[in-house]
Amino acid sequence: MQFFFYEIVARVVSAYLCFDTYRTLRRGLTDGTFVPFEPDGVNWILDSFRDRAALTVHRDATPTRFWVSIGLEVLLLLACLYVAIFGWSQTGA
Helix, strand or coil: CHHHHHHHHHHHHHHHHHHHHHHHHHHHHHHCEECCCCCCHHHHHHHCCCCHHHHCEECCCCHHHHHHHHHHHHHHHHHHHHHHHHCCCCCCC
């Protein structure tokens, strides 16, 4: 029963992350600006006190960083889509 609960929670969370990542990608590609995710906890806390405009990556000003950030978001979207469709763990019966 516990395995079933974990599987359902993993699929629901990954479906939400998939939807949220899609919205972020669509907005970034439409506007030409993107605010990349910072995985480092210290930088994440320090960046919360900074101006949001200073963290924004523009497609015309810094194209390499923009497209790398978009590529990482696409990888996150694909990973979340995989978990939402196939589940968290693939155990043989």
